[in-house]
Amino acid sequence: MASATKTLRDYEDEVRSWGFRDVFSWTDGPNAHYSPHSHNTVTTHLIVDGQFTVTYPNDPHPSKTTYKAGDRVDVEARRVHEVWVGPRGCTMIVGE
16 A cells, blocks of 8 residues: 555545545456546546556557556546556546
8 A cells, every 4th residue: 555554535535635526446456457448527546556557549659657556647538548457456546
Protein backbone atom coordinates (compact mmCIF):
# COMPACT_ATOMS: atom_id res chain seq x y z
CA MET A 1 0.00 0.00 0.00
CA ALA A 2 1.10 3.58 -0.57
CA SER A 3 1.02 4.29 3.18
CA ALA A 4 0.39 1.94 6.10
CA THR A 5 -1.21 4.74 8.11
CA LYS A 6 -3.83 5.75 5.55
CA THR A 7 -7.13 3.93 5.06
CA LEU A 8 -9.08 3.67 1.82
CA ARG A 9 -11.46 6.25 3.27
CA ASP A 10 -8.51 8.63 3.80
CA TYR A 11 -7.55 8.20 0.15
CA GLU A 12 -11.16 8.74 -0.93
CA ASP A 13 -11.27 11.97 1.07
CA GLU A 14 -8.04 13.08 -0.61
CA VAL A 15 -9.55 12.53 -4.07
CA ARG A 16 -12.71 14.41 -3.03
CA SER A 17 -10.48 17.33 -1.98
CA TRP A 18 -9.36 17.53 -5.62
CA GLY A 19 -12.94 18.45 -6.60
CA PHE A 20 -14.36 15.05 -7.61
CA ARG A 21 -17.89 14.36 -6.35
CA ASP A 22 -18.23 10.68 -7.28
CA VAL A 23 -15.39 8.84 -5.55
CA PHE A 24 -14.99 5.10 -4.92
CA SER A 25 -12.36 2.44 -4.38
CA TRP A 26 -11.81 -0.16 -7.10
CA THR A 27 -9.70 -3.32 -7.19
CA ASP A 28 -8.74 -5.27 -10.28
CA GLY A 29 -7.28 -8.74 -10.15
CA PRO A 30 -3.89 -9.66 -11.54
CA ASN A 31 -3.35 -9.11 -15.26
CA ALA A 32 -6.80 -7.64 -15.92
CA HIS A 33 -7.14 -5.84 -19.25
CA TYR A 34 -9.50 -3.09 -20.40
CA SER A 35 -9.68 -2.77 -24.18
CA PRO A 36 -9.70 0.74 -25.69
CA HIS A 37 -12.56 2.79 -24.26
CA SER A 38 -13.42 6.28 -23.03
CA HIS A 39 -15.58 8.00 -20.40
CA ASN A 40 -17.90 10.98 -20.79
CA THR A 41 -16.23 12.89 -17.96
CA VAL A 42 -12.69 13.41 -16.71
CA THR A 43 -11.57 10.63 -14.37
CA THR A 44 -8.74 10.45 -11.88
CA HIS A 45 -7.11 7.34 -10.46
CA LEU A 46 -5.03 7.40 -7.28
CA ILE A 47 -3.08 4.14 -7.15
CA VAL A 48 -3.10 2.71 -3.62
CA ASP A 49 -1.57 -0.73 -4.21
CA GLY A 50 -0.17 -2.59 -7.21
CA GLN A 51 0.20 -1.01 -10.62
CA PHE A 52 -1.38 -0.46 -14.00
CA THR A 53 -0.16 0.51 -17.43
CA VAL A 54 -2.08 2.83 -19.73
CA THR A 55 -1.79 3.87 -23.35
CA TYR A 56 -3.79 6.25 -25.52
CA PRO A 57 -4.06 4.36 -28.83
CA ASN A 58 -5.49 7.28 -30.82
CA ASP A 59 -2.57 9.59 -29.98
CA PRO A 60 -0.17 10.33 -32.86
CA HIS A 61 2.67 8.42 -31.13
CA PRO A 62 1.11 6.13 -28.49
CA SER A 63 3.32 4.90 -25.69
CA LYS A 64 2.68 2.88 -22.55
CA THR A 65 3.20 4.35 -19.07
CA THR A 66 3.13 2.29 -15.88
CA TYR A 67 1.83 3.83 -12.65
CA LYS A 68 2.38 2.45 -9.14
CA ALA A 69 1.23 3.08 -5.58
CA GLY A 70 1.15 6.80 -4.82
CA ASP A 71 0.75 7.90 -8.45
CA ARG A 72 -2.19 9.94 -9.73
CA VAL A 73 -3.46 9.41 -13.27
CA ASP A 74 -5.95 11.83 -14.87
CA VAL A 75 -7.74 10.88 -18.08
CA GLU A 76 -9.52 13.61 -20.03
CA ALA A 77 -13.18 13.20 -20.95
CA ARG A 78 -13.69 11.15 -24.13
CA ARG A 79 -9.97 10.34 -24.48
CA VAL A 80 -9.62 6.74 -25.65
CA HIS A 81 -7.33 4.70 -23.42
CA GLU A 82 -6.38 1.06 -22.86
CA VAL A 83 -5.29 -0.39 -19.50
CA TRP A 84 -3.32 -3.44 -18.35
CA VAL A 85 -3.22 -4.31 -14.63
CA GLY A 86 0.02 -5.64 -13.13
CA PRO A 87 0.70 -9.19 -11.93
CA ARG A 88 -0.31 -8.37 -8.33
CA GLY A 89 -3.52 -6.58 -9.29
CA CYS A 90 -4.28 -2.95 -8.52
CA THR A 91 -6.33 -1.07 -5.93
CA MET A 92 -7.12 2.54 -6.73
CA ILE A 93 -9.40 5.36 -5.76
CA VAL A 94 -11.39 6.63 -8.74
CA GLY A 95 -12.86 10.12 -8.96
CA GLU A 96 -15.40 11.16 -11.57
